[in-house]
Amino acid sequence: MTTGSTVLFDAPGPVTRRRHLLYSGLFLLAFAGILAWVFVRLNDAGQLEAEIFEKLFQENILSAILDGLANTLKAAVLAIVLAVLLGFLLATGRLSERAYVRWPATAVIEFFRAVPLLLLIIFIFAMLGGRGLETQARGLMALVGGLMLYNGAVLAEVFRAGVNAVPKGQAEAAYAIGMRKTQVLMIIQMPQAIRYMLPAIISQCVVALKDTSLGFAAAYLELLRQGRLIAEYVGNNLWTYVMIALIYIVLNSIVSTIATMLEKRLRTSGAGKAVEATEEAVPQG
Amino acid sequence: MDVLLENWRPILQAFGVTVEMMLAAGLIAMLVGSLLAAMRVSPIPLARAFGTGYVWTVRNTPLLVIMVLFAFGLPEIEVRPELNLNSWLGLETSHRLLNFNVFFIFATAALGLYTAAFVCEALRSGINSVHLGQAEAARAVGMTFTQTLRHIVLPQAFRAVIAPLASVLIAMTKNTSVAVGVGVTEATFMMRKLTNDNATALIAIFLGFALGYMVLVAIISAIANFLERKVKVA
Numbered sequence: 001m002t003t004g005s006t007v008l009f010d011a012p013g014p015v016t017r018r019r020h021l022l023y024s025g026l027f028l029l030a031f032a033g034i035l036a037w038v039f040v041r042l043n044d045a046g047q048l049e050a051e052i053f054e055k056l057f058q059e060n061i062l063s064a065i066l067d068g069l070a071n072t073l074k075a076a077v078l079a080i081v082l083a084v085l086l087g088f089l090l091a092t093g094r095l096s097e098r099a100y101v102r103w104p105a106t107a108v109i110e111f112f113r114a115v116p117l118l119l120l121i122i123f124i125f126a127m128l129g130g131r132g133l134e135t136q137a138r139g140l141m142a143l144v145g146g147l148m149l150y151n152g153a154v155l156a157e158v159f160r161a162g163v164n165a166v167p168k169g170q171a172e173a174a175y176a177i178g179m180r181k182t183q184v185l186m187i188i189q190m191p192q193a194i195r196y197m198l199p200a201i202i203s204q205c206v207v208a209l210k211d212t213s214l215g216f217a218a219a220y221l222e223l224l225r226q227g228r229l230i231a232e233y234v235g236n237n238l239w240t241y242v243m244i245a246l247i248y249i250v251l252n253s254i255v256s257t258i259a260t261m262l263e264k265r266l267r268t269s270g271a272g273k274a275v276e277a278t279e280e281a282v283p284q285g
Numbered sequence: 286m287d288v289l290l291e292n293w294r295p296i297l298q299a300f301g302v303t304v305e306m307m308l309a310a311g312l313i314a315m316l317v318g319s320l321l322a323a324m325r326v327s328p329i330p331l332a333r334a335f336g337t338g339y340v341w342t343v344r345n346t347p348l349l350v351i352m353v354l355f356a357f358g359l360p361e362i363e364v365r366p367e368l369n370l371n372s373w374l375g376l377e378t379s380h381r382l383l384n385f386n387v388f389f390i391f392a393t394a395a396l397g398l399y400t401a402a403f404v405c406e407a408l409r410s411g412i413n414s415v416h417l418g419q420a421e422a423a424r425a426v427g428m429t430f431t432q433t434l435r436h437i438v439l440p441q442a443f444r445a446v447i448a449p450l451a452s453v454l455i456a457m458t459k460n461t462s463v464a465v466g467v468g469v470t471e472a473t474f475m476m477r478k479l480t481n482d483n484a485t486a487l488i489a490i491f492l493g494f495a496l497g498y499m500v501l502v503a504i505i506s507a508i509a510n511f512l513e514r515k516v517k518v519a
Binding site for chain 1: 466494
């Protein structure tokens with residue numbers, strides 16, 4: 001073990017090892033106690049009847065889940081693509097040398113980073129009212145619009161940090177051979193910055209994927225909203241939502257693992273320090 | 286603009302619920318988060334595994350899913366906490382802000398337990414940021430794990446941790462809005478209600494509520510800045 005935490009204590013001797021074993025035993029006992037309590041509680045409430053699970057694992061439920069999953073992924077992909085485009089636009093705006101471009105871009109970035117995402121989604125949903133839109137289309141537009149504005153603002157800051165992380169000499173050399181500002185940004189700085197930014201962008205994808213669950217509040221039939229329909233149909237909230245949660249965990253774990261692997265690869269390939277998402281690491285929703 | 290001025294009372298009350306959620310969930314998050322961070326750096330392998338597992342699970346679950354699972358799932362196994370401080374305090378006139386229903390309690394608990402994972406990570410990175418030599422020196426003079434942590438590492442980690450902890454709490458403040466999904470009558474709930482009733486003043490309503498949230502966020506930033514200046518080593 002070479003982690004920093006091991007320096008906090010010595011390599012345990014025989015007595016300490018026995019003590020740790022005791023603590024581990026107590027910990028396990030407490031954990032088992034909680035599990036047993038949950039089990040008794042579930043049993044008493046009749047939540048462990050085989051009938052519930054027979055209902056939950058029907059074929060039409062599976063297809064309902066797949067529908068919800070498809071809607072979730074549709075919203076997530078649309079939102080991420082649009083957010084990357086918007087983020088790029090806002091970042092170029094904020095990096096501009098002209099104040100009348102820089103200030104509005106800064107204001108937009110700061111505003112959408114500060115406003116709660118769900119407030120934004122509900123607002124857009126209300127704005128889209130009375131235009132004869134079908135509910136699902138309206139919900140999708142509100143969800144994707146909100147996600148695009150919020151994640152776009154967050155990604156703009158990631159892009160800016162990435163460009164600033166490229167060594168100054170690169171831009172200076174490019175100016176010296178007569179490139180213009182736009183050329184320097186597009187040909188020299190951005191391609192290098194992407195390397196620094198990729199892990200942060202992918203972890204933002206996980207955040208966006210999680211946040212699609214807020215479509216629930218805009219009546220968009222994504223996985224969670226679909227889960228509510230399933231819960232009503234099956235007549236069991238507890239296990240339906242446990243199942244929905246497990247699907248989210250598996251889905252996000254896959255994307256998170258890809259992000260971590262990529263980050264490790266970038267670190268070892270000598271790309272220097274990756275841009276860290278700070279506040280962005282704490283997802284909304 | 287008129288809509289906001291006419292309804293200032295219910296709006297303020299809704300933000301009151303938001304602030305209550307912030308305080309209660311923040312307290313839960315700090316307590317559970319500290320406990321998890323202690324587990325993750327402790328010498329007991331099982332506790333370490335539990336801490337790691339908790340953080341991984343929470344990071345990959347949407348907050349709204351946890352809230353919905355708590356608020357709609359747990360009542361099915363007869364868990365229905367309610368807290369009415371009005372009758373508890375023996376008040377004559379009952380006040381809405383002192384009556385906490387099931388949805389408020391479950392939403393707050395979900396938000397607190399969710400944020401705890403991020404508090405844990407902020408604290409752990411703070412502990413890791415303390416120079417190795419500090420802990421080594423403490424070990425060398427014979428301090429135990431608890432002593433090292435309490436007298437040497439944590440006081441220094443506290444400094445490094447204020448800024449990331451503040452961003453976690455700011456994100457949590459914004460996340461109180463998610464509780465509208467399980468029917469808590471907080472600020473976002475009130476905004477949805479007002480936008481449903483006043484289709485002509487949507488932008489004014491939105492900007493008004495956005496401003497309200499920004500004020501709450503600004504308060505946290507101000508406290509964090511104050512603390513940071515106070516513990517700064519020249």
